[in-house]
Amino acid sequence: MVNKRSGDIVQGDKTGDAPLSEIVKEYIAEKYNKPGAVFLGVVHRLDRPTSGLVVFAKTSKALARLNKMFAERETEKIYWAIVKNPPPKPEDTVVHFLKRNPKQNKSYAHNKEVPESKKAILHYKLLKKLEHYYLMEISLETGRHHQIRAQLSALGCPIKGDLKYGFDRSNADGSIHLHATRLTLVHPVKKEEITIVAPPPHETIWNACN
Template sequence: MSEDHIEITSEEDDLFEHYRIVADKGQSLIRLDKYLDLHVANASRTKIQNGIEAEAVKVNGLSTKASYKVKPFDVITLSLPQPPRDTEIIPENLTLDIIYEDPALLIVNKPVGMVVHPAFGNWTGTLINGLVYHFQQLPTGRNGEGRPGLVHRIDKDTSGLLVIAKTEFAMTFLAKQFADHTIERTYQALIWGEPKVEKGTITGNVGRSARDRRVMDVFPDGSQGKHAVTHYEVIKPLRYVSLVKCNLETGRTHQIRAHMKHIGHPIFNDGTYGGDKILRSNTGGGYKTMVESCFHLLPGQALHAKSLGFIHPLTKEWIQFDTELPPNFQAVVEKWENYLNYE
């Protein structure tokens, strides 16, 4: 029995895994790809070779080739996309806003209300159901076997940009960038109140609440949860609310929503984190009516994944995508601007 020490940790919303393997003292010389094939469960030889080519596999901190001979006490680290957990995804002819597509990937602008992938309570009508249908209609060059690869997610009631991998290599290459936190992700959010500091960084572990597993709590002492960092900047202060820009350094579940609540500025109309209550009250009689009309106009939390940048898997060049705020989101911002003008 091998004495290799293997650690596995899930990162970035559990869409891929980090492995750390220490070869035992009696390890005989063996090719790196063959060694990993023996030691990484549920990973095909193709997935391992793609990981090595994408430099998602390192030996003693350095990228190397598949032919490298593993030696005793070598420390091998790798990040690989997790295999899909759903046995069947039903293709559905859904309307998708695909703003860019090439042989390696596509960029989708997801609307509010659409779940990203099938799960309990949402087996149909998801983005992935629509993408599977979309790919079936394309000449993939692999007899229709191509399937979209989910590298990251955004919440059901958050709108905005997602990158979808079309090949195994692209998925591994992109997953490594998410793991290394080199993906540029900028969100815009309408939050309650005006932060005292116009530009700042929120650091605090994010983990599931003991009171309600559907909600994420912030643990600034690091006692629970996973390390999370959000950089924010106020774009437009509107006294009662503020339009802010948020850049994610990490990608935890509900990260921006939990972090904003933690600093006392929950996202507007976010029912999970207290943003659907009338806050920053005004004595004027029209204030309550104004807020309620905004709630009615904007379904879900006022959070939009506005821009996305990364190194392309094939060209190895930086590419950047941007989208406008959804019309109802923009309309709510304008209503607040008008309210201040006539207050």
């Protein structure tokens, strides 16, 4: 498990920036003094401007088991989001149909099914009112492209710094205030249920959430 910084990419892309997967491989090779190529399986991803928990697998067997768990929704992922406006209700389950536009790298939330859309379900609760913003906790029932960003925007709650989904200005470092904070799953080798918690970035607004 790695607590990803906003701005890091999980896997290599056209930018050519060093991905987190390669950094973790180098760390494993050095820490365990492993000669030759290090195996590292990428189980899931987080958007580049998002921070928080990312799972990697050190063996192909663990990768297969983790992939199955994630595909069959046998994990519980909890996110925190700092948003501009309070949600319509203190706690709710929200259903949209998301249609992805690859050219814009953006998903659009619709209240009814439209061609090429996918059903998206999330559960949220309002945790705290901050001085100028609101802290929400989100758990996902589905895993769609930009799901939290698109659905919260559709609720009138754009995430702080997320220009793409309706916030009025970007954060200075290009991040958005969305953090994958907690993950519960069955360990692929030990077969025990484990919960991992990743603290949010050490930064003024996140610090006010504790």
